Amino acid sequence: MVGSEWEGVTGVITAGGKSRRFGSDKALARLDGVTLLERVAASLNDAQRKILIAPRGSYSLSGWEVVPDGRPGEGPLAGLETALTAAGSGWVAFAGVDMPRLDSTYWEALLQARTAEAWAVQAIHPQRGPQPLGALYHAALLPRITRLLDSGERRLRLVSAPEQTALVSGLPERYFLNVNTPDDLT
Ligand SMILES: Nc1nc2c(ncn2[C@@H]2O[C@H](COP(=O)(O)OP(=O)(O)OP(=O)(O)O)[C@@H](O)[C@H]2O)c(=O)[nH]1
Numbered sequence: 001m002v003g004s005e006w007e008g009v010t011g012v013i014t015a016g017g018k019s020r021r022f023g024s025d026k027a028l029a030r031l032d033g034v035t036l037l038e039r040v041a042a043s044l045n046d047a048q049r050k051i052l053i054a055p056r057g058s059y060s061l062s063g064w065e066v067v068p069d070g071r072p073g074e075g076p077l078a079g080l081e082t083a084l085t086a087a088g089s090g091w092v093a094f095a096g097v098d099m100p101r102l103d104s105t106y107w108e109a110l111l112q113a114r115t116a117e118a119w120a121v122q123a124i125h126p127q128r129g130p131q132p133l134g135a136l137y138h139a140a141l142l143p144r145i146t147r148l149l150d151s152g153e154r155r156l157r158l159v160s161a162p163e164q165t166a167l168v169s170g171l172p173e174r175y176f177l178n179v180n181t182p183d184d185l186t
């Protein structure tokens with residue numbers, strides 16, 4: 001059945017950042033006339049449930065539940081903790097607002113790479129390596145993430161142990177566009 005890999009998958013966009021380097025809210029910046037937030041949301045359109053981690057009232061995105069950060073301002077690792085708590089079970093497809101070239105084909109490649117042992121699935125950028133945003137995470141990771149955060153850790157790339165992370169290589173480089181400054185959009 002077409003799209004069945006999305007069964008039980010929660011699409012999540014983490015959008016609680018301050019866009020300090022961009023200089024204005026990058027979620028609302030446009031690429032080809034469409035906001036970065038709407039572009040990422042479109043890539044996750046086939047997810048069964050859709051959750052936006054952001055302050056209440058900050059964005060309106062039809063069909064998406066808004067869940068505010070449990071630890072506001074503590075970064076995307078904390079955003080993922082909130083997301084996995086809200087999802088409750090199964091897999092979360094976890095995107096940043098600033099990845100406007102993702103599409104459903106990208107996510108489906110990751111969904112197909114899930115294994116029984118893996119609690120995370122990440123794409124490998126040819127130079128930058130495994131990408132912790134634009135990745136899949138299983139709700140079983142929640143205790144580990146809470147432990148990391150409680151111990152003061154904030155680095156998203158430590159989210160999953162390497163032996164529990166399935167990696168996908170060979171995806172087109174355009175998918176990895178990550179908008180941090182206005183120059184990244186030109
Ligand atoms: N939920 C949540 N998401 C966050 C938080 N901090 C960053 N993010 C998101 O994580 C993704 C990548 O983060 P960054 O590129 O550092 O974005 P940012 O923090 O807004 O930008 P800078 O201020 O320039 O670092 C973006 O989608 C951000 O919105 C946070 O505290 N909570």
Ligand SMILES: [Mg+2]
Binds near residue numbers: 018
């Ligand atoms: Mg940041």
